[in-house]
Amino acid sequence: MGRVSTRARPGARPARPPWGGSRHGLARGLARLDHQGAPTLEPVTSAPDERILLVHAHPDDETIQNGVTMAKYVAMGRGVTLVTCTAGEMGEILVPELEHLAADREDGLGEHRRGELEDAMKELGVTDHRFLGGFGTYRDSGMQWHEDGYAVPADDTHANAFWNADLREAADHLVTVIREVRPQVLVTYDQFGNYGHPDHIQAHRVATYAASLAAVASYKPDLGEPWDIPKIYWTAMSESRFRERLRRLRDEGDTETWKGMEPDDDFGPWVTPDAMISARVDGADEIDTKLAALARHRSQVKLDGPFFAGAENGSSMWGEEFYRIAKGSRGPVGDEGWESDLFAGL
Ligand SMILES: CC(=O)N[C@H]1[C@@H](O[C@@H]2[C@H](O)[C@H](O)[C@@H](O)[C@H](O)[C@H]2O)O[C@H](CO)[C@@H](O)[C@@H]1O
Numbered sequence: 001m002g003r004v005s006t007r008a009r010p011g012a013r014p015a016r017p018p019w020g021g022s023r024h025g026l027a028r029g030l031a032r033l034d035h036q037g038a039p040t041l042e043p044v045t046s047a048p049d050e051r052i053l054l055v056h057a058h059p060d061d062e063t064i065q066n067g068v069t070m071a072k073y074v075a076m077g078r079g080v081t082l083v084t085c086t087a088g089e090m091g092e093i094l095v096p097e098l099e100h101l102a103a104d105r106e107d108g109l110g111e112h113r114r115g116e117l118e119d120a121m122k123e124l125g126v127t128d129h130r131f132l133g134g135f136g137t138y139r140d141s142g143m144q145w146h147e148d149g150y151a152v153p154a155d156d157t158h159a160n161a162f163w164n165a166d167l168r169e170a171a172d173h174l175v176t177v178i179r180e181v182r183p184q185v186l187v188t189y190d191q192f193g194n195y196g197h198p199d200h201i202q203a204h205r206v207a208t209y210a211a212s213l214a215a216v217a218s219y220k221p222d223l224g225e226p227w228d229i230p231k232i233y234w235t236a237m238s239e240s241r242f243r244e245r246l247r248r249l250r251d252e253g254d255t256e257t258w259k260g261m262e263p264d265d266d267f268g269p270w271v272t273p274d275a276m277i278s279a280r281v282d283g284a285d286e287i288d289t290k291l292a293a294l295a296r297h298r299s300q301v302k303l304d305g306p307f308f309a310g311a312e313n314g315s316s317m318w319g320e321e322f323y324r325i326a327k328g329s330r331g332p333v334g335d336e337g338w339e340s341d342l343f344a345g346l
């Protein structure tokens, strides 16, 4: 684990994560330091010894990609912190009675999805969730398919669209969180944003940059004591599971889901070859919790559609969550060569 600092600058007040611990309470039993840096005798309630930080672009990404992992780690008593970079203002709306919230009508979808996210976090048991820079700082950039990939809509006029964010300014918001939470594990997307959404790509860039900046002692000490995150993972879609899922859908006559894609196609960066996967978190015990959280994102997710069909009995790709290690050393692996716990080896 990284250096635990007990040095407090005179006048510096340690930020406190919402689980009630103090930044200085990371090492059990340390006396709390008062705001002059003098030790007080009252016992401190330590932050969980193990802490994970997840950085996602929109509400629902966290549950789709890491709902099992988050629920599992909360149940294990680990600290789970989620940072969501935008409120998903530009999303489609699957529920007719919510259509008035659309961006080109009342533009109320972001506020609504904030509530969906709160409800989903209650299902997973996650109590520490923040929007990057505070709610409304960065706006969902939207996405449109262009010849060879997604891009932001040409007529996008919102100055605070996340895709337009100043990278270092956005990273500084996350540096503050990293130095407060001091996670051993960081999870975000790969360089492709998993499926090419501009906000996902930007979230990857901000998380990666912030992780580097947070570790530099001489970088903006006013944002907190430096913290070098030991392990960084990118979320991954297992190639074998995706092909298997698509094959099953096509065998069942479903030609609509992932329309135009066939099981033996070349999916490029959309999937990760199993040999490049580092960890698999099993969700046999958490899949129901994940689905309950997914159901809370009702403006975006139709559980009774083919996309999530079969997830309830674990017979789909949603009951497993895959990761590629981007920084740090892996712990013990199983027969497939995958870790089963992102904190392994720490
Ligand atoms: C899972 C995810 O990242 N969803 C994003 C995505 O949503 C897609 C978008 O609305 C597209 O227009 C639909 O056809 C597609 O079905 C949706 O998944 O992009 C949205 C706009 O940026 C974003 O709000 C949503 O969270």
Ligand SMILES: [Zn+2]
Residues within 6 Å of the ligand: 057, 058, 061, 197, 200
């Ligand atoms: Zn997203």
